[in-house]
Ligand SMILES: *[C@@H]1O[C@H](CO)[C@@H](O)[C@H](O)[C@H]1NC(C)=O
């Protein structure tokens with residue numbers, strides 16, 4: 001009896017602890033309010049970029065250390081990157097300090113709302129306020145309508161969002177601006193006050209909106225910018241301690257816009273390049289590091305000669321032209337390769353390890369990569385490799401064998417889905433390496449020759465000895 005009631009007591013205690021912690025979480029969150037919110041949505045390319053400025057105030061009794069950012073489940077699925085920073089200083093002396101952000105699940109969130117938590121650098125005390133800047137990119141969020149177009153038609157797309165910023169907190173005052181590629185806007189949902197001037201739509205200002213206020217809008221507009229989607233990209237980065245960094249990139253490229261309808265007329269296409277196939281693309285621009293050399297561009301047929309390389313001491317630009325222009329739904333598979341001086345990318349850290357410092361994402365401008373694999377092939381004999389990235393990516397270790405390899409080369413494999421140009425930030429691969437290993441291959445070659453030499457000597461010797469007898 002006594003044991004049972006003690007157990008019961010423990011349960012009650014546990015239960016109240018759980019309830020208490022949940023209540024305190026809820027209380028803490030509703031103690032924040034947004035005094036002023038401004039949102040800029042950029043739908044100029046096929047990657048939607050949203051810039052949010054939130055002035056957050058703590059109206060509660062205790063200090064707060066986190067701010068929740070809310071997204072509809074539909075939008076959350078398409079978020080590729082999300083960054084937050086806090087603004088310090090005023091006017092001219094303004095600077096930004098980035099904040100740690102994490103996707104967060106809350107139980108019983110209204111209508112399946114998804115969250116990211118931004119962790120403040122210093123606790124926000126009662127009565128204080130802080131300005132947070134948030135940037136996020138959405139992919140595959142412009143929906144072509146009509147879904148099929150012929151060569152002579154422009155491409156129109158839908159963008160869905162809410163005129164009101166979805167928020168876990170009360171918002172006192174807010175407005176939203178949407179920038180379209182041109183003033184060719186077919187229609188947009190009006191939520192008064194709403195206005196359009198040329199290529200800019202304005203929603204708001206709206207005052208005093210309760211948490212989770214939502215007001216769906218649809219914008220239908222012309223967007224002929226290249227919808228360049230790399231369905232799969234594999235980048236191989238091979239380190240050779242003899243001074244070279246060799247990059248090989250395998251692309252499966254597709255035009256992710258409205259599907260092409262009817263036949264393709266090259267005569268019409270070449271005759272009226274501006275009006276015909278407006279949403280198709282012929283060229284792509286890859287931004288490569290300076291001092292690039294031995295550039296090639298080929299597909300399964302062979303080398304494609306139509307590429308131009310411009311290079312200066314700061315950057316190199318490679319303009320590539322697939323064999324045919326790409327229309328909606330069309331695909332092209334190709335490989336780009338180039339070499340780089342190793343000393344620009346390989347360094348020694350303070351603890352004596354070596355590290356590669358290289359850019360992560362796809363070098364082709366304004367491209368969405370559905371599935372990216374980066375393979376860093378380390379020299380034979382490298383030990384304990386580890387990768388360092390500022391965002392989440394799947395990490396694995398493999399071994400590859402090539403010509404003359406004995407123990408094989410460690411390969412650090414990084415995988416990430418839904419990658420945008422904003423992911424083109426440096427990452428590092430650290431590893432240990434004993435310089436003696438550099439002699440392994442030459443030593444092997446020498447010993448092979450030596451063996452050959454010895455064998456031939458032995459053979460000659462044998463030959464002679466046979467003759468003697
Ligand atoms: C949930 O969605 C329904 C239907 O879309 C809407 O009427 C309701 O206001 C939403 N509730 C919240 C809390 O957002």
Ligand SMILES: *[C@@H]1O[C@H](CO)[C@@H](O)[C@H](O)[C@H]1NC(C)=O
Pocket residue numbers: 295296302303
């Ligand atoms: C393709 O280009 C590469 C690099 O310029 C060259 O080494 C190779 O021989 C070329 N292959 C063909 C088939 O032309």
Ligand SMILES: *[C@@H]1O[C@H](CO)[C@@H](O)[C@H](O)[C@H]1NC(C)=O
Pocket residue numbers: 347357358426428
């Ligand atoms: C990596 O390279 C970038 C410039 O490309 C530089 O700003 C950064 O400090 C480097 N990181 C390390 C750890 O060396």
